[in-house]
Amino acid sequence: MEETTDRYARHHLIDWWDQKRLASARVMVVGAGAIGNEVIKNLALLGVGNLWVVDFDTVEVTNLTRSVLFRETDIGRSKAEVASERAKEINPAIQVKSLSCDLEYEIGLGVYRSMDVVIGCLDSIQARLALNRACLRAGVAWLNGGIEVTVGEVSYFASEEGACFECTMSPSMWEQHHKRFSCGGLRSDTEEAKMPTTAVVASVVAGYLVNEALFLLHRATEEPKEGLEPSQKLVFLLKPYRLDVYxxxxxxxxxxxxxxxxxxIMPFSPQQITAKAVFEYLGMPEGILELDFDLLTHLTCLECGAVEEVLRPLEKSSSRLSLCPQCGTKARQPETICWIDKDSEIAMRPLSDLGIPEYAVLRVKQGGEETFAQLSGEYA
Ligand SMILES: [Zn+2]
Ligand SMILES: [Zn+2]
Incomplete structure (x- = not known):
């Protein structure tokens, strides 16, 4: 028997395989839950060289039935951090970065722009909508995985052609999405219903997701041409067995x-620059910075008149904020802005005060002209 020291020797036996391509690949896994765990495990085993793991949640006891990377001693720790550590244990030759944050507000578009493919392992419509928009803006392909008890699905959304996730939203999905907000736009604290799932369906869907990612990564070198086409969705049933592609x-x-x-590309971090300075840098002194979200600026009490400054995205602001600490009534109304001009007081604040993250891409308009600018330089 001949011994080999090459970890990937069995991969090299596959004629279309390009281990070097995998080693240089940059893949972001969004969501380190049931599907994410299996996806991360597979990518690490395959030797995909650069992984980003995104999740703002912490490990709970109920995750342990479906999460191969988590242990009882991990309960309470960041899912992204634990999953990253375990991926490094599986394959010490790969780079894994954990981002324990909100994919919508805390990851700059420049991070998405640097990826070869993004794999969505999410369980909410809200998160999928946000990821979909980010990937379209960044021009990066993404794969969407979803599971129920014995049903799984994988869709492939290319940025340049075909349908996107938002195109596929049905009226009932929109209704479910809008239910999350109470009056005044503050977020209601009711959570989305938990899905009944098992490790079995999660591992099958993760197998398809990573298989598809392999095809996408190899597509640059032409072969193979198998796999899903843009806007195709694979749906499988485990009980009874069935598989369809739509x-x-x-x-x-x-x-x-x-x-x-x-x-x-601007060499300034959000701590170092204000909206006004951005306008000057871009040669658009009369510019307007269009925020991508409603920024809550003040809460004003309709009962006692007390005003509090609060700079945070409205969507991330709980309906509990309507309670006035001065008079104790639930009469506070949010005041929001969605753009900043050079004369506004907020234009003199560092962009980090407004919750704009590192590597964010800003959309600036002046007259009929529109331009984009990325903070913090290129993301490496
Ligand atoms: Zn669309
Ligand atoms: Zn009050």
Whole structure:
């Protein structure tokens, strides 16, 4: 028997395999739950060289039935951190970064722009919508995985062609999505219903997701051409067995299809620069910074008149904020802005005060002109 020291010797026996391509690949896994655990495990075993693991949650006891990377002693720790550590144990030759944060507000678009493929292992519509928009703007392909008890699905959304996740939203999905907000736009504290799932269906869907990611990563070197086409969705049933592939139609009215390019790379972090300075740097002194979200600026009590400054995204603000600490009534109303001009007081604040993250891409308009600028330089 001949012994080999090459960890990937069995991979090299596959004629279309390109281990070097995998070693240089940059893959972001969003969600380190049941599906994410299996996806991360597979990517690490395969030797995919650069992984990013995104999740803002912590490990709970109920995760242990479906999460191969978590142990009882991990309860209470960040899912992203634990999953990253375990991936490094599985394969010490790969780089794994954990991002214990909110994919929508805390990861700059420049991070997405640097990826080869993004794998969505999410369990909420809200998170999928946010990831979908980020990937379209960044021009990066993403795969969406979803599971129920014995049903799993994988969709492939290319940034340039075909349908996106938002195109596929049904009226009942929109209704479910909007239910999360109470009056005044503050977020209601009711959580989305938990899905009944098992490790079995999670591992099958993760197998398809990573298989598809392998095809995408190899596509640059032409072969193989198998796998899903853009806007195709694979759906399988485990009870009884069944597998179908559908084409998802593009919604001609979908507003999500916009690529945020070309862009100027700015060497300043959000701590170092204000909106006004951005306008000057871009040569757009009369510019307007369009925020991508409603920024809650003040809470004003309709009962006693007390005003509190609060700079945070409205969507991330709980309905509990309506309670006035001065008079004790639930009469506070949020005041929001969605753009900043050079004369506003907020234009003199560091962008980090407004919750704008590192590597964020800003959208600036002046007259009919629109431009994009990335903070913090290129993401490496
Ligand atoms: Zn769309
Ligand atoms: Zn009050």
């Amino acid at each position: 084409r998802l139609p593009r919604d001609p009215n979908c507003l999500a299809h916009e690529r945020w390019e070309p862009l100027t």
